[in-house]
Amino acid sequence: MQLSDFRDPELTKELLETLRKLCGDRTMNLMEVCGTHTVSIGRYGLRKAVPEGVKLLSGPGCPVCVTSNHDIDTAIAMARVPNVTVATFGDMVRVPGSSTTLGAQRAHGADIRVVYSPLDALEIARKEPQHNVVFIGVGFETTMPVVGASIQMAAEEGLQNYFVLSAHKRTAPALEVIANDPQTRIDGFILPGHVSTITGVEPYRFLAETYGIGGVVTGFEPVDILNGITRLAAMVVQQKPAIENAYSRGVNNNGNLTALATIKDVFEPCDAQWRGLGVIPLSGMRIAEKYRAFDALEAFEPDVEPVRETKGCRCGDVLRGRIAPDACPLFGRACNPENPVGPCMVSSEGSCAAYYRYRDTPL
Amino acid sequence: MCLAVPSKIVSIDSMLMATVDVMGISRTCSLRLVPQARVGDYVLVHAGFAIQLIEEQEAAETLALFHELPGLFEDELGEDLTAEAEQRTA
Ligand code: SF4
Numbered sequence: 001m002q003l004s005d006f007r008d009p010e011l012t013k014e015l016l017e018t019l020r021k022l023c024g025d026r027t028m029n030l031m032e033v034c035g036t037h038t039v040s041i042g043r044y045g046l047r048k049a050v051p052e053g054v055k056l057l058s059g060p061g062c063p064v065c066v067t068s069n070h071d072i073d074t075a076i077a078m079a080r081v082p083n084v085t086v087a088t089f090g091d092m093v094r095v096p097g098s099s100t101t102l103g104a105q106r107a108h109g110a111d112i113r114v115v116y117s118p119l120d121a122l123e124i125a126r127k128e129p130q131h132n133v134v135f136i137g138v139g140f141e142t143t144m145p146v147v148g149a150s151i152q153m154a155a156e157e158g159l160q161n162y163f164v165l166s167a168h169k170r171t172a173p174a175l176e177v178i179a180n181d182p183q184t185r186i187d188g189f190i191l192p193g194h195v196s197t198i199t200g201v202e203p204y205r206f207l208a209e210t211y212g213i214g215g216v217v218t219g220f221e222p223v224d225i226l227n228g229i230t231r232l233a234a235m236v237v238q239q240k241p242a243i244e245n246a247y248s249r250g251v252n253n254n255g256n257l258t259a260l261a262t263i264k265d266v267f268e269p270c271d272a273q274w275r276g277l278g279v280i281p282l283s284g285m286r287i288a289e290k291y292r293a294f295d296a297l298e299a300f301e302p303d304v305e306p307v308r309e310t311k312g313c314r315c316g317d318v319l320r321g322r323i324a325p326d327a328c329p330l331f332g333r334a335c336n337p338e339n340p341v342g343p344c345m346v347s348s349e350g351s352c353a354a355y356y357r358y359r360d361t362p363l
Numbered sequence: 364m365c366l367a368v369p370s371k372i373v374s375i376d377s378m379l380m381a382t383v384d385v386m387g388i389s390r391t392c393s394l395r396l397v398p399q400a401r402v403g404d405y406v407l408v409h410a411g412f413a414i415q416l417i418e419e420q421e422a423a424e425t426l427a428l429f430h431e432l433p434g435l436f437e438d439e440l441g442e443d444l445t446a447e448a449e450q451r452t453a
Contacts, residue, residue: 036366089410116410116411117410117411117412118410118411119393119411119412120411142367142409142414143409143410145396145412145414146396146409146410146411146412146414149393149395149396149412152395153395193367194366194367194407194409194414197367197407197414197415198414249417249418250367250407250415250417251415252415256396256397256414256415258395258396258397258398259396259414262395262396
């Protein structure tokens with residue numbers, strides 16, 4: 001595989017030239033809704049390289065960032081339950097909840113372990129039967145089948161000390177909220193690569209059909225992204241919104257059927273609270289009846305503190321694409337990656353962190 | 364967080380667990396979500412699970428598509444750019 005071809009500077013220039021001619025002096029707002037895209041766009045300086053009329057906005061693409069304070073507080077409360085070992089992706093450790101972080105709880109002696117995969121959490125449960133292991137399930141459709149598979153494995157093995165706190169979120173319902181937002185006009189969505197690996201392109205059709213907004217599933221190299229942007233620009237110019245897949249090396253149009261079956265077996269849709277977007281009907285995934293024994297909420301009923309929102313943090317507006325991160329008065333001043341105020345500055349994929357890190361990057 | 368890394372399957376062990384090569388580093392991952400994968404295949408790995416088989420064919424096709432782009436928007440771009448692009452890909 002020649003990944004380097006997707007970074008080819010000549011091809012990049014060619015695409016930018018095509019885009020420039022295509023757009024003329026039109027203006028359009030295109031939104032990426034995947035944290036990995038946010039980082040790639042920053043790293044390769046694409047936000048400034050595209051024609052002036054093409055605004056690249058960042059949406060709710062960072063799973064940790066869209067997790068509500070209540071869900072973070074719940075994870076922290078889990079860590080306070082006697083005999084519970086919390087296993088989590090590293091991104092969650094520094095995210096501030098209402099009054100503290102998982103990291104601070106660990107410093108106070110809570111048993112919190114960073115894992116790379118739910119398989120690692122399963123392994124802890126196998127090796128340490130004296131502990132109840134709670135895996136913090138945060139993520140979009142990419143992560144749901146992976147966490148779902150770990151629950152299936154625990155069931156097959158008869159493990160009785162493995163649990164999941166499911167705070168997963170579905171992508172499409174959030175896109176619909178943004179499509180309906182009178183404060184932001186989106187002309188096209190750069191659709192996520194690896195979420196679509198699981199879901200395929202079908203769940204996005206409504207964007208074009210109901211809202212007249214086109215979308216292109218896009219890979220992560222500069223050539224991939226510029227290709228996606230150029231296709232979206234063409235849809236805007238030709239007034240022919242459609243949903244396309246420009247990442248066929250990573251996405252089948254039908255998605256991954258085995259993974260979809262795993263999600264369907266283990267989870268069921270429920271309403272969920274998003275940071276910035278409020279409660280979105282059927283946008284969350286809770287553990288289905290059949291696997292209830294693995295649901296950490298059912299098993300431990302932790303004592304969760306009342307929610308307090310962080311003063312001055314504009315993450316909610318950032319996640320909706322209403323403001324760019326540098327429009328937050330705290331950006332780069334009171335809030336920076338060393339001293340993050342909000343989750344969008346904590347996670348490396350958060351819009352604020354990505355804008356901060358790549359603020360001076362040329363193409 | 365939805366990062367998925369292309370990896371080559373080196374061996375398939377028991378229980379749908381595989382050893383994969385990720386840019387020279389050896390790791391293990393589960394093939395539970397891509398049970399059709401075979402030794403030698405490339406897969407995308409996310410959080411310890413292969414989530415997709417990558418066809419080398421597809422990668423080549425995606426690249427070919429990029430070269431066709433200017434031709435797709437002939438009306439908007441005018442003849443000259445299309446001709447330019449044709450020369451380059453010829
Ligand atoms: S810069 Fe910091 S305080 Fe401002 S929105 Fe981003 S994370 Fe919140």
